[in-house]
Amino acid sequence: MSNNITLDVGSRFLNYVKIDTQSDPNSNTNPSTEKQKDLSRILVQELLDIGISDAHLDEWGYVYATIPSNSDKKVPTICFCSHVDTSPDCSGANVKPIVHFNWQGNDIILPDDNAQIIKVEEHPDLKSQIGNDIITASGTTLLGADNKAGIAEIMAAAKFLMNNSEIKHGTIKILFTPDEEVGRGTEKVDLEKLGADFAYTMDGESLGTLEDETFSADAVTLTIHGVSTHPGFAIGKLENAMKIAGDILSALPKDTLSPETTEGMEGFIHPTQISGIQESVKLDFIIRDFTVKGLKEKENFLQNIVNQTLEFYPNSSIDFKIIEQYRNMKEVLVNYPHVVDFAMEAIEMTGIRPERRSIRGGTDGSRLSFMGLPCPNIFAGEHAFHSKLEWVSVQDMEKATQVIINLVQIWEKNA
Incomplete structure (x- = not known):
């Protein structure tokens, strides 16, 4: 895939973060907050609009969808997963995203609270973002890049694949989960209905990173x-x-x-x-x-x-x-090295140096792996998550979208 193909990931992201989807650790319902479904319903309609006919939201707040195979080969079914909820650690209501176009290396002072400053010296990954378009919140809320960046990337890739049938791939499953931030993201998932062989969460941080080990x-x-x-x-x-x-x-x-x-x-x-x-x-x-x-x-x-x-x-x-x-996904993924190797190759195909990392935390992929669905974590570009200083760059999200598109082709090629 050419690097200059325009993707709609940035505009999708700006729309998604305005919807309050904060989860609640003290709730006993599934999902923990009904408002998470507000975004999920929108995602289902957008999936239907691009031609994915089986997209639906179940009673527990999970979105399932299938991009049918267009390959003559028998290709393993791959799932891409992100979570709709945002962290209860910081307000997610009335998010006002701001795009800092062609950012030139200055500290970013957030306008609704000037005490909230994204300082370059405290965010070393910013140093590689000169000239990129940085998205932040306004200073009173988190942004929601964790994990609406991943959602936007999966949605943009899905639209691209549906509109470009010359790109060969096997069956692709899409899964959007609730309640990941309160440790219940896989509690009601139906893996039999999902029908995937392997999966990837799009919920990582720095450009080019892939995480195959968690706490x-x-x-x-x-x-x-x-x-x-x-x-x-x-x-x-x-x-x-x-x-x-x-x-x-x-x-x-x-x-x-x-x-x-x-x-x-x-x-x-x-x-x-x-x-x-x-x-x-x-x-x-x-x-x-x-x-x-x-x-x-x-x-x-x-x-x-x-x-x-x-x-x-x-x-x-x-x-x-x-x-x-949850348990360290490495214990499962070590038995399926090609799942990680294919993702590293997909990252490298975008012109990025891939880097394997361990997560000082967990993702839905931790539990999915132990439920029988091996699932490493690919970068989504999110930074300083769970805080008012959260940021992401449009260009990193575009690269992550390209990785998804590259990855499904690698699986098809190696089938």
């Missing part, structure tokens, strides 16, 4: 049962659950094992939420490591802190509950 992840919930009594008559009786929680938190290391003190292949123990009264407190953690062995070591470390803390509160107890979240 393994567990959640830990501590339910602290203290001893409550009237404070005027509490001597020798009261064991305040809030103070017990405080002791546990203060016993965590200050210089290691936390997100703010780790990098690369290091994992962490991270408290995320606390609630309760003097009688009972709930304390939530996420545990991250690249190996299950590392997860268990950190969970044991936290359990030892709990045990040592309870020595000072003999009449109290703590329920220690571990919930498996």
